[in-house]
Amino acid sequence: MxxxxxxxxxxxxxxxxxxxxxxxxxxxxxxxxxxxxxxxxxxxxxxxxxxxxxxxxxxxxxxxxxxxxxxxxxxxxxxxxxxxxIVADDQKQKPKKRQTWSRRKFVNIEAAETRPNKHLYTMPRDAYGASDRVKELLRVSKLSDSIEFVNCLPARLQSTVVWNQLLGYCAQHGRSTAAKTIFAKMRKHGLEPTDTTLTYMISTFGKSTSADAVAQAEAWFNSIKFYGMEPSPYHVTALLQVYQKAHDNNKALNLIDEILGDGSYPADAATYTTAFQVCGALKEDRAIQYVRNLWSKLMKQQPHYLQQTQLSGLALKAAYISEQEDALKVKAQQENLKIDNGIVVSFLNALGRTARTKEDVWFGVDAIDRLYFLRVPEGNKLARRFGQDVRQDRPATMTPLVDSPNVAALNAILIFCMYRRQYEMGDQYYHAFFKRFPHLQPDDRLDSLHQRIKDELERVEKQKA
Structure with missing residues (x-):
C-alpha cells in the first residue's frame, strides 16, 4: 500500500x-x-x-x-x-464518598463528635426538634447528658417545654435535687415557669426520700402566686399525692377541706381520685364522712344531677335555685366535671373500706344506680328500709353519668360488696352488669372475684341450713 x-x-x-x-x-x-x-x-x-x-x-x-x-x-x-x-479506564469515575458528619453542626458540647449516639448531639433545626432530641437522650443516655445538651442549646432553641421534659423525668423518678438544679439553669436562660413546671417541681417530692420532702413541696406550692399564677387542679393533685406518699393524713385532710370549701382550691378528676384514695386509707370514723362529702360535691357538678332526682316540681325548683347558688362558688374548670371509671373505682374502694352502717351501704347502692342505672333486688330491699323508691330501671329519657363503663368498674362494685359482706348483692350486680352492657367481656381477675362471692354464698347457705 x-x-x-x-x-x-x-x-x-x-x-x-x-x-x-x-x-x-x-x-x-x-x-x-x-x-x-x-x-x-x-x-x-x-x-x-x-x-x-x-x-x-x-x-x-x-x-x-x-x-x-x-x-x-x-x-x-x-x-x-x-x-x-466496554468502558475505558479514563472514563470510569469512582463515586465520591459523602462526608455527612463532618458537614453537620454539633451543639457546643465537648467531644460531641466522639460520644455514643453522636447523631443526637447535632444542632436541631427548631424547638420541636430539640424536644424530640431530649426525649431520645433521656431514653438512651444519662440525665446529666440531657441537661448538658439543653443547657448548651443556642437562645433561639431555648424553650420552657424542653426544660419541662427534664423536670418531668425528675418527677417520674423522684430526682428532687436534680430538679432544683434544672429549674435554676432554666431561670438563668431567662425562661419563666409555667403551670406544668411547678406541677413537676411539686410532684418531684412525692417519690423523694428526703426528710423534708413535704416541707419543700409546700414551699413550691406556695410559690405559685409568686410567679403570677393561681393554684390549678394539677398543683392541688400533686400536693395531695405528696401527702399521700408521706402518709401525712392530717395535712391531706386539711387540703381536702379546702377542696370541699368555697372552691379556692379547684379539683379535677385526678384530684377526686387521689382524695378518695387518701380517705380510703384512713382508719378513722370520720373517713366515711369525708368520702360522702366528696361524692356529694362531685355529684353537684354533674349536668344530669337534678334530672335524676325524684322530686316534686316545687322541690325541684328549690333545689335548682340552691344548685345555682353553689355553682357561683365553683370555678369554671370545676363545672360539669366528667366522672370517669377511675373516679368510680377509687370511690367504691374508699366507701367499701370506710362504711360502718347499713345506711353507708345504701349510699353506695344509690351511687351505683346513678352511675350505671343498675338496681338489683337486694338494693331494693335497702331502698324500702330507708324509705326510698323501689325500681328496676331508670326512664329511657335519662342518661347514666358514666357512658362507657369497663370491667374495672364492675370489679370495684364486687369488691365493695365483699367488704360489706353483701355476697348475694354482688352476684346480682355481676349478672345485671353484663346484661346491661353485653359488649363487655370478663377478665381472669373478675372471674376469680365472682367465684369467691359464689363460694361465700354457699358457705352462708350451709350455715343457715
Missing part, C-alpha cells in the same frame, strides 16, 4: 477516535475494521493482536500509525471480547 492510502486510513481512524468513544457500537466496529486494514498495510502488528478488545485495538492502531511500539501501553486494561459493557 502506498503512502497516500496509508495516510487516508490514519486520518479516518483519527476522525472516529475524535468522537465520543465508545458511544455508538457502529463506531467500534468501524474502528476495528480500520485497524485490520492498517495492520495489514504497515505489517507492524501481529495477527494475534487482532483478538484484543476494540479499545485496546484502537490504541495499538494508533501506535502503529505513529511508528511506536505497541508494548509501551502495558497499563491498558484488557477486556474480554464477550463483555457487553
Amino acid at each position: 502506498n503512502s497516500w492510502a496509508k495516510q487516508c486510513l490514519v486520518s479516518n481512524l483519527q476522525i472516529i477516535e475524535s468522537r465520543t468513544f465508545p458511544t455508538f457500537l457502529r463506531q467500534q466496529h468501524a474502528a476495528v475494521q480500520l485497524r485490520r486494514n492498517l495492520c495489514i498495510a504497515t505489517h507492524k502488528i501481529t495477527p494475534r493482536s487482532l483478538d484484543h478488545s476494540p479499545c485496546q485495538s484502537l490504541i495499538l492502531s494508533r501506535s502503529a500509525a505513529s511508528n511506536a511500539q505497541p508494548h509501551c501501553y502495558t497499563n491498558t486494561r484488557s477486556f474480554s471480547s464477550s463483555s457487553k459493557k
